[in-house]
Amino acid sequence: MISYYQMLVEEKRQQVRRLNSCRGELQGKQGEFQQSEPKCMEPELTPKTWHGNLAKAFDEIRQIGIKTPYRDVSGPQFDAAYAAISVKITKLEAEIASLEAIIAQLRAAEAAARAAKS
Known part of the structure; x- marks a missing residue:
């Protein structure tokens, strides 16, 4: 039973690691995206290249x-x-804490059962 909960804890930790990795990759993509913003207004329109009502439109x-x-x-x-990633990480960390508490309770119960047999 304890091994089942330990497996769940490890799964949740892996999910947190993946989300943290995703957040890092997302930050890199956001930087690239922001650097490319000036390209939205290319080519620059000047009176020599194109002007008038159509150019303004x-x-x-x-x-x-x-x-x-x-x-x-x-x-x-x-x-x-x-924000969505942070919420999910917080939720997973709460689940990990809960599972670790269950594991601690099960270990304490096993120790008490062994002590009672002795």
């Missing part, structure tokens, strides 16, 4: 339709992912 589309949603992904959506 095109620039507005890039700003509102591309850059703003891009910032939403690089900020709030990444933050939501970090």
Whole structure:
């Protein structure tokens, strides 16, 4: 019975390790994502390359339709992912603590049973 709970503890610890690894990878991807943001507004429009009403409309589309949603992904959506990972890690750590308490109780019960037999 104790070995079953120990196996569960190890499973939960492995899940925490994977989530921590995922969080690290996600941070790297967020950095890459943020560094690429200026590409949303490329190529730069100048009076020599393209100007007028169509150029202004095109620039507005890039700003509102591309850059703003891009910032939403690089900020709030990444933050939501970090929060979800943190919540799951906290939950798993609570489960680990609970399982370890059960293991301690079972060991104490076994020790008491051995002492009673002696």
